[in-house]
Amino acid sequence: MKTKVVSTVLTGAFALVVTLILFFVNVIVAQLPPLRIDLTSTHQYGLSEATHKVVGRLADRLKIEAYFTRDLPAPYNGHAAYLRDMLEEYAAYAHGNLTFEFIDPGTDEARKREIMMKGIAPLQIQEVRDDQIGIKQGFMGLVITYGTRKETIPVVRDVENLEYELTSVIKKLTASELRTVAFTAGHGEIAPQEKMQRLRAELSKNYGVVSHDFATAKEIPSNISTLVIVGPTEKWSDEHLFALDQFLMKGGTVAFLLDDVKVDFHKLSEAKDMDHGLYDILAFWGVKPEQDLIVDPHCSHINLEAQQGPIRMRNTVKYPYISAVTNLNREHILTKDVGTLSLPFLSSLSLASNIPNLTHTVLARTSDKSWQEKAPYDINPLERKVRPQAAVSGPFSVAVAVTGKFASFFSNKAGKEDAPDYLKDSAKVMKESPETRILVVSDSSLAQDELSNPDDTVFVTNVIDWLAQDSEMIKIRNRGLSEKPIAELQPTVRQILRYANVLGVPLLFILFGLGRWQWRKARLRNFKL
Numbered sequence: 001m002k003t004k005v006v007s008t009v010l011t012g013a014f015a016l017v018v019t020l021i022l023f024f025v026n027v028i029v030a031q032l033p034p035l036r037i038d039l040t041s042t043h044q045y046g047l048s049e050a051t052h053k054v055v056g057r058l059a060d061r062l063k064i065e066a067y068f069t070r071d072l073p074a075p076y077n078g079h080a081a082y083l084r085d086m087l088e089e090y091a092a093y094a095h096g097n098l099t100f101e102f103i104d105p106g107t108d109e110a111r112k113r114e115i116m117m118k119g120i121a122p123l124q125i126q127e128v129r130d131d132q133i134g135i136k137q138g139f140m141g142l143v144i145t146y147g148t149r150k151e152t153i154p155v156v157r158d159v160e161n162l163e164y165e166l167t168s169v170i171k172k173l174t175a176s177e178l179r180t181v182a183f184t185a186g187h188g189e190i191a192p193q194e195k196m197q198r199l200r201a202e203l204s205k206n207y208g209v210v211s212h213d214f215a216t217a218k219e220i221p222s223n224i225s226t227l228v229i230v231g232p233t234e235k236w237s238d239e240h241l242f243a244l245d246q247f248l249m250k251g252g253t254v255a256f257l258l259d260d261v262k263v264d265f266h267k268l269s270e271a272k273d274m275d276h277g278l279y280d281i282l283a284f285w286g287v288k289p290e291q292d293l294i295v296d297p298h299c300s301h302i303n304l305e306a307q308q309g310p311i312r313m314r315n316t317v318k319y320p321y322i323s324a325v326t327n328l329n330r331e332h333i334l335t336k337d338v339g340t341l342s343l344p345f346l347s348s349l350s351l352a353s354n355i356p357n358l359t360h361t362v363l364a365r366t367s368d369k370s371w372q373e374k375a376p377y378d379i380n381p382l383e384r385k386v387r388p389q390a391a392v393s394g395p396f397s398v399a400v401a402v403t404g405k406f407a408s409f410f411s412n413k414a415g416k417e418d419a420p421d422y423l424k425d426s427a428k429v430m431k432e433s434p435e436t437r438i439l440v441v442s443d444s445s446l447a448q449d450e451l452s453n454p455d456d457t458v459f460v461t462n463v464i465d466w467l468a469q470d471s472e473m474i475k476i477r478n479r480g481l482s483e484k485p486i487a488e489l490q491p492t493v494r495q496i497l498r499y500a501n502v503l504g505v506p507l508l509f510i511l512f513g514l515g516r517w518q519w520r521k522a523r524l525r526n527f528k529l
Contacts, residue, residue, distance in 0.1 A: 047089050050472040051167045055090055058097040058174060063145045064090075064166075066102045067115050069138035073127035079140060082159045090166075105139055118143050119152040142166070146173040164476040168205040171473070179468050181207045182224045186214035186240070187276065188233030195448045196230070202461050206473065214240045220247045226467045227254045231444030233262065235277035242422055245281065245409050249430035253437045253467035256282065257444040257460075260289050260347035263379065265451070271345070271377040281409045286355035287400050287440045292374050294346040294396050295385050296323040298367035304381060320385050321345055327365040327395055333474055334401065334462050335363050341399075342453045345379075347442040348372060348396035358404040362397045364441075370394030399441045401466075406433040439463050 055062075064087060068080040080102065087100045105111045112122065120141030127136045142153040144166075151169045156162060172178065181203055183192045192200045192211065203209050212220060212227070214236075220227065220243055227247060236244075248254060262274040273291040282289060300322040304315050322344040328335040341364060351360050371391040387393070408431050413419060415426030423429065445451035446460050462474045 047086070047093070047163060048476045050476055051090070051163060052093050053472065054167050054171050054174070055094040055098060058094055058146075058170075060097065060147050062094070062098045062170065062173070064098070064100040065143040065145075066100060067105060067118075067120055067139045067141050067143070068102055069136075069140070070104050070106075072138045072140070073125055073136060076125065076138070076140060076157075079156055079159055083156065083162065086162065086166075112139075115139060115141070120154050123155065144169050144173060146170070149173045161477075164473065165205075167476060168473060172206060178206070178208045179225045179470065180210060180223050181226045181228060181464055181468070182210050182212040182220070184214065184227055184229045184232075185211050186216075187236055188231075189229065190231045190444060190448065192230075192447075195450065198449045198452075199447050199457055199460055202457065203464055206470070207464070207468070214243065218243045220244075220252070222250075225252060226464060227252060228257070228447075228464070229254065229278075230257045230447050231259050232276040232278070233259075233274060235275055237277070239420070239422060241277070241281055242410055246430055248406055248436060248438070249408055249433045251434045251436050253469075254439075255460075255463055255467055256438065256440045257447055258289055258440070258442060259345065259444050260291050260442060261293055261345055261375075261377065263345045265344070268379055268381055271375075271379050273375055282440060283352070284409045285402060285406055285438065286352040286358055286360055287402060288350040288352070289440070289442055290348045290350055290372075292347050292372050293321060293377055293379075294323060294348060294366050294370050294394070294398070295320045295373050295387070296346075296366045296370035296394070298324055298326070298369060300324050300342050302381060317381060319381050321379055323366050323370070323398075325364050325366060325398065327367060329361065329363045332361060332363055332401070333471060334459065334466055335399075337475075338459050338462075339455050340453075341446070341456055341459060342451075343398060343441075343443040343456075344445055344451065345443070346396075346398050349398060349400050349440060349442055351397060351400065356407075358402055358406065361401045361403075362399070363401055363439075364399035365395035365397055368393075368395055370396060372396065398443065400439070402438045402440070403435070405435060406438075408432065437467055437469075439467065 066080070066083060066087070068083070070080075071077070072079070084102065087098075091098045091100065103115075105115055116122070118141075120139055120143070122137045122139055125136050125138050126133060140156045142156065144151050144153070151173055153165055153169060156165075183189070183196075185191070190196060192209070200209055210224070212224065218239055224247075227244070244254070256278065258276060258278065260274060260276075261271050263271045271293065279289060297318075297320055299318055299320045301316050302319045302322065304317055305312055322342060323346050325341040325343055326339075328338060328341070330336055343364075346366065351362070353360075371387045371393050373391070408429065410423060410429060411431045414423045414429040416423070446456045452460075458477055461477060465471055465474050
């Protein structure tokens with residue numbers, strides 16, 4: 001009896017000691033930053049190093065108010081919990097400078113009106129309850145305050161890009177001055193306010209976005225850090241090229257998104273070469289756009305409508321003039337995590353290897369099966385394209401990054417007697433740039449709302465960050481991109497893999513059964529012996 005009592009006391013004491021140890025371990029661990037192991041390739045479920053840096057350098061208190069209605073129906077029912085976990089991790093790396101609270105407006109109409117005054121509109125969400133379909137009004141928005149500055153995220157629809165959205169806002173609020181990105185105008189360029197609203201909205205999260213019209217002001221203002229040239233259709237004059245050249249000589253950066261062949265995207269009936277006047281200056285810096293079209297069997301599909309008697313039929317066909325570019329440079333930050341770029345009516349880029357002080361890096365190439373087509377072009381989508389024997393075959397470079405010290409295109413033309421007024425005084429012409437960057441893509445559709453896919457927009461936004469030498473957000477933005485496509489396989493390999501998937505598993509079970517049957521027979525034979 002005495003032994004039983006001692007055993008019970010010892011067991012209770014042991015349980016108490018273990019409980020106390022676990023309690024104190026939990027108290028200590030609760031004071032440490034959250035430790036998570038994220039095994040996804042893009043670290044989808046942990047904060048990035050860029051976010052750690054942004055919140056780690058907060059100099060003042062930042063407050064986040066999360067207005068979330070409770071018990072929202074699917075697919076939004078888990079957003080609040082996901083956001084709370086994320087904000088706890090933000091706060092852990094902010095060293096006490098970030099606080100947050102969740103506010104449920106409930107049924108209080110006055111509070112709802114107050115929330116709407118802050119820029120957060122209610123959502124009408126369909127829900128099923130008691131076998132009845134109804135509509136529930138809910139709020140899912142954030143208000144971020146830093147000092148006297150305030151920004152709003154009206155709706156948290158997608159948690160996959162939530163870190164990027166939130167870190168972008170924090171970075172914008174805490175920046176002493178935003179860099180300025182300018183889209184050029186005056187040469188028939190695509191207007192950002194008309195056909196590039198998605199890209200413009202994305203850039204506005206981290207930059208001041210303006211237009212610079214060369215028709216009204218040739219000299220580029222000093223506050224502009226990056227120029228974006230999208231699809232010019234009229235020739236640049238020498239005076240405008242000089243302003244562009246000197247902008248680069250001062251350390252500015254430039255993105256060239258160019259079309260070398262003009263195509264009517266809606267009719268798909270005519271294509272002709274175009275002269276935008278940028279060929280010579282780009283060739284001087286080692287990248288020469290060619291006037292050709294690339295035909296690529298590794299391509300996207302388009303929908304075609306055709307009238308067959310009284311019925312209007314819609315067919316989906318492969319269109320080899322819209323390259324699905326997956327041959328990307330996986331070593332470069334701009335294309336490391338991008339899936340597929342959908343680029344219509346590409347022209348090739350030729351590179352020079354003897355340009356001093358410059359490094360040329362190819363970011364994207366067409367497939368090995370692509371070939372070059374010269375004018376006249378036949379872009380009829382119903383025409384079956386066959387590679388001519390004499391055609392130059394791919395892959396072709398279609399996106400190139402250039403870094404280093406650029407020489408002025410006009411350095412040998414300045415100071416001559418017959419030089420125009422802007423080149424008379426050679427002392428005022430800068431001859432060489434500091435370390436800077438340009439990027440050339442032989443397609444302007446990357447930036448357009450109607451023609452681009454999500455990966456295209458991510459790529460162009462990454463390009464602007466890279467040109468502005470502000471790459472903190474690139475790794476965050478690359479999360480949640482489209483699935484990486486499987487490399488194209490030969491028909492025989494596809495058939496082998498298909499039958500292996502269909503017949504392989506049943507055959508393995510049969511072989512396993514036969515093996516086990518033979519093993520049992522052998523055991524029985526040994527047992528009898």
